[in-house]
Ligand SMILES: [Fe+2]
């Protein structure tokens with residue numbers, strides 16, 4: 400249920416009194432753990448934050464089709480090919496649910512796509528890494544979708560109704576993504592020596608970027624300048640800190656790696672009895688910022704491909720519009 | 734942009750015996766393609782046996798800021814609920 404609530408949003412805050420009233424109404428709903436719906440009055444900062452976050456999330460789903468899409472024609476069996484196509488179609492669907500949710504906040508989808516194509520809005524930096532072997536398809540499902548699920552499950556309780564509802568749908572669909580990835584690696588890990596090496600190589604390359612998917616630390620030197628964690632938690636957009644989610648992910652994934660017979664590429668990884676968690680080594684945040692700012696192995700390729708697909712689809716969109724207009728005109732005559 | 738498609742709202746009947754429920758929205762040039770897109774987007778796992786689509790601009794909705802006054806008339810009519818009535822406890826089928 401994330402269409403527009405059918406009308407203009409209500410808060411064109413013109414006077415200080417009005418802004419105060421909006422804030423009071425909004426705080427009341429948030430305080431009572433009620434969902435905010437599209438036409439509710441809301442502070443501008445809340446609206447802007449949501450648009451940015453949902454758009455970035457949608458863009459990630461759309462760009463995220465590429466690394467795996469590259470392997471559809473080279474999948475090792477018909478079964479794997481059908482599965483991979485279904486997964487990539489799901490990611491397209493996730494992108495569309497999210498654009499729908501963003502549109503309820505008063506932005507136009509075409510505008511968001513323009514911002515993606517011009518680089519004004521970002522997508523998750525994980526998709527700027529290449530998929531070099533078939534094992535990477537397994538590693539993406541297991542680690543990247545696994546991390547995405549960890550991020551997305553709390554968003555099912557996000558304070559903004561349309562976003563939360565989109566997330567519920569997405570999370571239902573994600574569980575197969577993670578399992579099929581694990582299954583690919585599970586199969587390789589019981590295969591020939593070369594296949595085992597391929598699985599290990601994929602884990603080596605995807606482990607650290609997956610940990611970066613949770614975003615920079617909430618505190619300390621590497622924290623994002625002007626970080627919004629606290630505000631977003633107060634607004635009910637975020638339910639856990641980046642570091643909490645990252646720790647949960649590590650705790651969940653280490654035993655799975657052991658089961659797969661894979662060695663995660665971190666010499667500092669060890670169980671901490673006192674904390675009841677796995678300790679892990681320092682993350683290379685310089686790499687994170689570098690890739691986010693455009694200097695990853697595949698940034699240019701991903702955006703160029705996306706732009707080309709959009710441009711080459713223009714004639715289809717125009718033709719469909721022309722056909723619709725002609726049909727409508729014919730019906731009026733008849 | 735000239736190639737923008739209008740927005741449609743999608744309603745899906747999950748199975749016979751249930752009402753159509755709002756599933757989300759999508760863009761499509763006309764009703765026929767809106768239906769096909771809705772099938773591909775909202776029923777990839779057999780989530781529906783029937784779909785409605787309607788142009789978003791054709792829906793009229795009540796507004797959240799008049800919530801109180803708009804729904805007020807029902808507020809003081811508790812006698813519309815069965816629980817309002819006091820009857821002896823030993824009477825059956827009431
Ligand atoms: Fe997804």
Ligand SMILES: [Fe+2]
Nearest residue numbers: 490544573576
């Ligand atoms: Fe996924």
